Amino acid sequence: xxxxxxxxxDLEISFRTVAGEVQVVRDLSFELAQGExxxxxxxxxCGKSITALSLLGLVPNPPGRVSKGRILLEGEDIVTASERxxxxxxxxxxxxxxxxxxxxxxxxxxxxxxxxxxxxxxxxSSRSEAWERAIEMLQLVGIPSPERRAHxxxxxxxxxxxxxxxxxxxxxxxxxxLIADEPTTALDVTVQAQIFxxxxxxxxxxxxxxxxxxxxxxxxxxxxxxxxVMYAGRKIEEGPVSAFITDPRHPYTRGLxxxxxxxxxxxxxxxxxxxxxxxxxxSPSDLSLPRCAFAPRCRNAFALCLEKSPPLLPVAxxxxxxxxxxxxxxx
Amino acid sequence: xxxxxxxxxLCVSDLVVHFPLSDGKVxxxxxxxxxEVPVGTAFxxxxxxxxxxxxxxxxxxRLVEATSGTVQLGDIDITQATxxxxxxxxxxxxxxFQDPFSSLNPRERAGSIVRRPLDLMRIGTPTERERRVDxxxxxxxLRPEQKTLFPHQFSGGQRQRIGIARALATNPRLIVxxxxxxxLDVAIQAxxxxxxxxxxxxxxxxYLFISHDLAVVQHLCERIAVxxxxxxxxxxxxxxxxxxxxxxYTMALISAVPSTDMDTADTxxxxxxxxxxxxxxxxxxxxxxxCPYAVPRCSESLPELVxxxxxxxxxxxxxxxxxxxxxx
Numbered sequence: 102x103x104x105x106x107x108x109x110x111d112l113e114i115s116f117r118t119v120a121g122e123v124q125v126v127r128d129l130s131f132e133l134a135q136g137e138x139x140x141x142x143x144x145x146x147c148g149k150s151i152t153a154l155s156l157l158g159l160v161p162n163p164p165g166r167v168s169k170g171r172i173l174l175e176g177e178d179i180v181t182a183s184e185r186x187x188x189x190x191x192x193x194x195x196x197x198x199x200x201x202x203x204x205x206x207x208x209x210x211x212x213x214x215x216x217x218x219x220x221x222x223x224x225x226s227s228r229s230e231a232w233e234r235a236i237e238m239l240q241l242v243g244i245p246s247p248e249r250r251a252h253x254x255x256x257x258x259x260x261x262x263x264x265x266x267x268x269x270x271x272x273x274x275x276x277x278x279l280i281a282d283e284p285t286t287a288l289d290v291t292v293q294a295q296i297f298x299x300x301x302x303x304x305x306x307x308x309x310x311x312x313x314x315x316x317x318x319x320x321x322x323x324x325x326x327x328x329x330v331m332y333a334g335r336k337i338e339e340g341p342v343s344a345f346i347t348d349p350r351h352p353y354t355r356g357l358x359x360x361x362x363x364x365x366x367x368x369x370x371x372x373x374x375x376x377x378x379x380x381x382x383x384s385p386s387d388l389s390l391p392r393c394a395f396a397p398r399c400r401n402a403f404a405l406c407l408e409k410s411p412p413l414l415p416v417a418x419x420x421x422x423x424x425x426x427x428x429x430x431x432x
Numbered sequence: 433x434x435x436x437x438x439x440x441x442l443c444v445s446d447l448v449v450h451f452p453l454s455d456g457k458v459x460x461x462x463x464x465x466x467x468e469v470p471v472g473t474a475f476x477x478x479x480x481x482x483x484x485x486x487x488x489x490x491x492x493x494r495l496v497e498a499t500s501g502t503v504q505l506g507d508i509d510i511t512q513a514t515x516x517x518x519x520x521x522x523x524x525x526x527x528x529f530q531d532p533f534s535s536l537n538p539r540e541r542a543g544s545i546v547r548r549p550l551d552l553m554r555i556g557t558p559t560e561r562e563r564r565v566d567x568x569x570x571x572x573x574l575r576p577e578q579k580t581l582f583p584h585q586f587s588g589g590q591r592q593r594i595g596i597a598r599a600l601a602t603n604p605r606l607i608v609x610x611x612x613x614x615x616l617d618v619a620i621q622a623x624x625x626x627x628x629x630x631x632x633x634x635x636x637x638x639y640l641f642i643s644h645d646l647a648v649v650q651h652l653c654e655r656i657a658v659x660x661x662x663x664x665x666x667x668x669x670x671x672x673x674x675x676x677x678x679x680x681y682t683m684a685l686i687s688a689v690p691s692t693d694m695d696t697a698d699t700x701x702x703x704x705x706x707x708x709x710x711x712x713x714x715x716x717x718x719x720x721x722x723c724p725y726a727v728p729r730c731s732e733s734l735p736e737l738v739x740x741x742x743x744x745x746x747x748x749x750x751x752x753x754x755x756x757x758x759x760x
Contacts, residue, residue, distance in 0.1 A: 144617040245705075259706045260481070289480035289644060291703050294688040298702070316618050319690030346692050360622035362651035364689050368670050372651050374629060375622040381587045382617075 106175060106277055106310050107133040107156070107195075113169035114151055114160055116385075123385040124168070126152055126334045128413075133278065138304070138311045140325035140342065142318070142357065144382050148334040149314045153280045155180075156312075157195055158187040174278075193223050196271040200283040202263035206255040212266045213239070213251025216273055223274045238269040241306075242299055261292035268299065275307050282314045297324055318361055322346050330354045333383055333394035336413060340420035350422040353378070353395050393425070401426055440504075441606045441638035442469040442492065442525075447501035447511075449484070449491050453711070460710045461487040463662035464501070469606065469655075474632060474639040476653030478646060478685070482707060484662040489608045489642045493525050494518065505606070523553055526599035530611035532591035536583040542594050543569075543579025549601040568597040572627060589620035596627065606638045613648060625651060646689050650674060655743075658682045661710055661718040664737060668744035678746040680756065681719045717748070725750050 114126040126148040133139050141149045154160050155167055158179055172179040174194060182190065199205040207215060216235035220226055226234065232251070239247035242265040255263055264284060271279055281300070285293040297320070304311060313324055321328055321342060328345040330338040330353065338351040349355045356378035380398040388394055396406040405425050413423040449462040462484040469475040477485045490496045491511070492503050498511040508521045526549070529535035536545055543565050550561045566576040572593040583591055592612060599607050609628065613621040629652060631637055643649050649656055650670060657667040658681065666679040677683045684703045703722045708714055714721060716731035723730065729749055737747040750756055 144619055261706055290646070290688040291480065291684055292706070293690075294702065295704075297690075317690065318618070319692055322692045323690040357618060358692075360619055362622075362625065362647040363692060364647040364650060364674075364686065366674055366686075368650050368674050370671070372629075374626045375651070377622045377626060378619040379623075381589065381620070 105132045106135050108173040109152075109156075109170070110173065111170040112152070112155065112167065112172065114148070114155055115166055115168040117164040118386070120386050122168075124334060124388070125165075125385050126155075129170070129331075129334075129336055131329055131336065131339070133310050133312065135277075135310055136304070136308050137327065138313060138325045140321040140328040141312060141314045141331060142316060142321055142328055143331035144316060146333075146382050146384070147331040149331050150282055152331075153197065153282050153312065153314055156278070156280060157191050157197060158182065158184075159191075189223075192219055192271075192276065193274045194276055195278040195280065196274070196276040197280040197282065198264070198267050198271045198284045200286055202260060202267050202287065203255065205267060206263060208255055211252050211254055212258065216251075216266070216269050219270050219273045234273065235269075238273050239266070241272070241303070242266075242269045243295070244269075259292075260288050261295065264288060264292075264296055265299070268296070268303075272303060272307065272309075276309055278312065279309045280312045280314070283316070284313075285320070286315075286317075293320075300324065318346070318358055330357070333388055334385060335394065335423065337395070337423045338421065339413075340417070344417070344420055350416050350420070350427055351395075351424045352399050352401055352426070354422075393423075439471045440468050441471045441473075442475075442640060443502075443504040444468070444488075444492060445502050445504070447488060447491060447503060448499045449487050449496060450499045457711050460662045460713055462491065465657075465659070465662075465664045466501075467655075467657055467664065467667060469638050469640055471605070471638055472632070472636045473655065474641050474653040476641045476643065476649035476656040477659060478643060478649050478656060479659035480644060480685075480707065482661070482710060483659040484710070485642045485644075485659050486610055488659070489527075489610055489640055492640060493522070493527050493608050495527070519553070523555075523602040524605045525608065526602060526604040526606075527608045527610065528592070528595050528599045528612045531615050532588055532595055533583075533615070535595055536591055538583050540582075541579065542574075542581050542583065542586070545583070545594060546579075546597045546601055549598060553602055555602060564601065565597075568600055571600065571631070572597045573623075587620075588616050589623055592616060592620075592624050593627070596624075596631070600631070600635075604637075606640060608640045608642070610642045611644070612641075614643065614645065621648070628652060646685060658685065661707055661713065663718065663747070665719065665748070666744075666746045667737070669742070672742065672744040676744075678740060678744070678751045678756075679719075679748050680723050680725050680750075683756075725753070725756055 109131050112126055112129040113124055115122045115124050143149050156172060160167060167180045213235045216238050217231035220231040220234045236247045236251050239251055244250050244265055285296050325342050328342050329336050332353050338354045349358050359376040360378060378398055383394055391410055393406045393410050396402040411423045411425045413421050414428055416422045416427050445466045447462055447465050451459040451461055479485045491498045494510050503510045505521055505525055510521050513521050546568055547561050547565045569576045574593055613624050641653055655669055656673045657664045660681050666682045677686055684701045687701045705722050716733055717735055720726040720730040735747045735749045737745045739745045
């Protein structure tokens with residue numbers, strides 16, 4: 102392994118609710134190497150987006166807080182960093198592309214100004230330098246006639262263009278880590294394909310590591326090197342993407358991979374019913390029991406699953422899964 | 433199965449929906465589309481945002497007014513029906529909406545939401561309606577005792593089940609499904625798609641199924657039409673569309689779907705840019721500006737939808753050119 106850029110250790114994120122404090126992320130550890138694309142997969146409410154926010158020191162406090170663990174960016178702990186230091190890190194070292202380009206851009210500033218603002222905040226550059234930098238970035242993300250487009254406002258751009266602007270803002274300071282939280286869910290497939298081409302390109306040019314948060318297994322297969330699967334706030338499986346697709350170990354991962362309809366170039370007349378994961382995701386306040394959080398939805402659950410939550414254990418080279426079936430076969 | 437020509441649940445011909453703007457310009461949302469939905473089958477309308485697929489579907493249920501064209505539901509043209517005839521026709525065509533959060537009244541209990549169409553259409557006695565609601569809950573996989581809960585007490589997938597139960601209440605012949613799974617988590621999508629497939633099989637339902645997700649449409653629909661900027665550019669059976677797509681836009685759509693086979697990235701057909709605005713349309717083929725195979729002729733005149741083989745039609749001048757014969 103090369104030197105790790107980002108190291109998350111035993112992260113726990115808690116939220117205060119009327120029913121007391123609940124842990125939305127528990128025991129989460131992972132590493133991110135330079136130039137790597139890491140996928141974080143899971144259903145809504147599994148804690149993937151709040152994990153992303155925590156990497157930028159953006160967990161809304163109150164009601165939320167990082168209640169345990171460390172997030173080390175090249176050895177420096179983000180959890181304990183001052184707000185002043187965090188402002189330097191955000192954008193400069195770690196930046197983020199949000200899901201909704203329409204609500205994440207400011208409607209009353211031109212897109213050029215919004216990109217230039219980021220450049221000025223971090224580089225102390227003059228207005229005109231920052232403006233030139235903004236145009237350069239628009240060019241880089243593939244917006245035609247950037248000099249003209251820079252003067253336009255978000256509502257004048259299409260969804261794909263807006264997302265390109267978001268990416269331009271995120272990349273203007275050439276961050277070491279780019280976090281993309283469902284960057285293409287609001288976009289059409291042909292535009293999505295363009296955005297991912299752009300990500301790949303930029304990764305080559307800038308050499309940033311990317312954390313891609315998504316629920317689209319196809320996107321994971323196409324874009325990432327390594328995958329973390331989260332369920333109910335915990336990491337339940339981790340491994341290289343090829344293993345994730347072809348040989349998932351945790352029953353939940355297997356369900357996720359198999360429940361999506363696959364596009365076939367030779368479809369049959371009478372498609373088989375899709376594989377179903379029964380039931381729904383538990384709410385964080387249901388997780389007080391010591392059992393495996395997935396056990397109530399798991400077809401293979403046995404006595405031990407209801408007694409004790411399984412630890413994350415290595416199952417193969419570079420792979421880990423949190424399932425008793427992988428370690429303690431029943432009977 | 434009998435050998436007769438299957439009856440048609442819905443027959444749309446030359447449907448046009450234009451929205452006039454205040455400055456005299458017109459949004460060409462749907463620009464002359466025709467298709468049929470045979471009884472007991474699902475017809476998929478795919479396309480990207482702004483292609484007019486949702487407007488077309490809503491016009492079929494007369495939730496927007498058609499500018500011209502007909503939508504034949506049984507022996508009624510729903511675009512012309514009024515008063516009681518329209519009310520009666522709506523028994524036969526119901527809608528499941530995309531967003532299960534905003535399409536249910538938050539102040540109404542689930543049971544009353546599902547019973548509402550029966551009340552409005554005056555179907556059955558009050559006790560019969562109550563029994564029907566119980567049956568509907570069971571049909572879509574909810575428990576009858578959940579009738580007294582409010583929408584916010586259900587998960588997204590369960591809410592979509594309520595939406596489906598409401599659509600089933602009047603025993604319709606055709607259900608318009610407008611992106612019914614796109615707001616749901618992947619694991620829940622499978623549950624709802626399986627439910628829709630089972631209802632189609634067991635109740636002989638027909639669907640007009642709107643989606644931007646090709647894999648979902650392929651899974652559920654026997655026939656598929658691909659829309660681009662208000663027009664159908666290709667229409668055919670499930671096998672025809674996916675085995676041998678003939679329109680460059682269809683090919684681009686298929687190849688843009690991120691595949692779980694990890695080595696397909698390089699055979700992709702890439703399209704550039706965004707669709708033109710439906711207000712000022714180009715004179716020629718509407719896809720020409722983004723099409724990697726366009727020749728000057730494409731931007732001069734509009735290709736018509738021509739039947740090629742079997743039930744497979746395409747609107748493209750260049751579909752026979754060797755460079756468009758896709759390599760597998």
